[in-house]
Structure formats: structure tokens, C-alpha cells
Amino acid sequence: MTGIIVFKSTAGSTLKYAEIIGGETNFEMYEAKRLDLHPEVLDQADMVLIGTPIHAGKLDLAEWIKKNFPRMSKKKVLLYTVSLTPPDSPKIMAYLKAGLPDEIIKAIKFIPLRGRMRFSAIPFFKRIMVKMAINTIKDPAKKAMMLDETDHIKDENIKPIVDWVAEQSK
Ligand SMILES: Cc1cc2nc3c(=O)[nH]c(=O)nc-3n(C[C@H](O)[C@H](O)[C@H](O)COP(=O)(O)O)c2cc1C
Numbered sequence: 426m427t428g429i430i431v432f433k434s435t436a437g438s439t440l441k442y443a444e445i446i447g448g449e450t451n452f453e454m455y456e457a458k459r460l461d462l463h464p465e466v467l468d469q470a471d472m473v474l475i476g477t478p479i480h481a482g483k484l485d486l487a488e489w490i491k492k493n494f495p496r497m498s499k500k501k502v503l504l505y506t507v508s509l510t511p512p513d514s515p516k517i518m519a520y521l522k523a524g525l526p527d528e529i530i531k532a533i534k535f536i537p538l539r540g541r542m543r544f545s546a547i548p549f550f551k552r553i554m555v556k557m558a559i560n561t562i563k564d565p566a567k568k569a570m571m572l573d574e575t576d577h578i579k580d581e582n583i584k585p586i587v588d589w590v591a592e593q594s595k
Pocket residue numbers: 433434435436437438439440478479480481482483507508509510511539540541542543547555
């Protein structure tokens with residue numbers, strides 16, 4: 426089975442996970458923007474792993490997925506999200522349901538992953554805006570989560586993805 430990894434990453438976490446997954450599966454990685462220039466790559470893949478960060482409660486690639494899903498309806502599709510919200514938080518499913526229609530959610534395998542906040546990766550003026558926005562958060566736990574720069578990216582986090590790929594290939 427041929428597979429590809431399609432992703433978007435603004436500060437490198439979703440890219441980092443794509444690299445780890447690519448290392449385990451040998452699937453080629455494509456930025457969603459770049460893949461749009463080569464439609465045959467998506468058309469020829471049997472399996473599509475999509476990686477998107479979550480920003481302000483939204484899946485960055487939600488529109489890309491909705492637009493391209495008709496082309497993927499006969500393929501095995503897995504979506505992984507990367508966020509600071511831990512994967513077991515009910516908020517993750519709320520973000521997913523707000524971003525994608527039920528028929529897509531039912532048709533895909535979903536694996537949420539935890540990323541990291543790296544203020545140094547955000548351009549200076551945007552970083553000031555982001556810090557100001559975080560300062561307005563009322564919930565102290567959420568505020569602390571958004572300011573914490575702990576790196577939650579771990580190789581073992583991708584095990585469910587690698588297992589799923591192996592299962593589809595049987
Ligand atoms: C402006 C901004 C908004 C964010 N909003 C959320 C959010 O609503 N929920 C969340 O869990 N994480 C949020 N995050 C954290 C990102 O999801 C996290 O840093 C992720 O690893 C980013 O992926 P990337 O490095 O591939 O861009 C936000 C980060 C930034 C910079």
C-alpha cells in the first residue's frame with residue numbers, strides 16, 4: 426500500500442511528528458500547500474495521514490480536509506491533531522466536531538497528539554499579540570497550559586499511528 430503524510434505546521438511540532446511517522450512508515454511527507462500543486466500524489470496514495478495543529482480551538486487544515494475529502498473517500502485516512510490540550514481532554518473532540526462534519530469524522534481514524542509551545546518560533550510582533558491574548562484567558566489552568574513551554578513531543582506518542590498503518594497494510 427502506498428501512503429503519504431500531509432501536514433501543516435506553523436511552529437514545527439506537527440512537522441516533527443510527520444518526520445517521526447515518516448521515519449517509521451517510509452511515507453513521503455508533503456506540506457498541504459505543496460501537495461495542492463501535485464494533485465496526482467494524493468490521487469495515487471492508498472493511505473493518507475493528515476497532520477494539523479490546533480490554534481484558537483480550530484484545526485488549521487479543516488478547510489483543506491473538507492475540500493479534498495471527496496478525493497479521499499475510497500482511501501484509508503488518518504487524522505492527527507497537535508495541540509497543547511492533552512489528547513484525553515474532552516475539549517479535543519469538541520475541537521474536532523466544530524471543525525469537521527460527522528460524515529468525515531466517522532470515515533477517518535483520529536489520533537490526537539500533544540505538541541509544545543515555542544514562543545521563540547513565533548515572529549516577534551505576533552509573539553506579543555499571542556502573549557497579550559494569553560493574558561486575557563480567565564481560566565488559570567488554561568492560561569498556565571498556554572504559557573508552559575514543556576516539550577510534549579515524544580517518539581512513543583506515534584505508536585497508535587504506526588500500529589494503525591500496519592493494520593491497514595495486512
Ligand atoms: C496563537 C496560538 C493559539 C493556540 N491555540 C491553542 C488552542 O486553542 N488549543 C490548544 O490546545 N493549543 C493551542 N495552541 C498550541 C498549539 O496547538 C501547539 O503549540 C502546537 O504544538 C502547534 O503546532 P505547530 O508547532 O505544528 O504549529 C496555540 C498556539 C498558538 C501559538
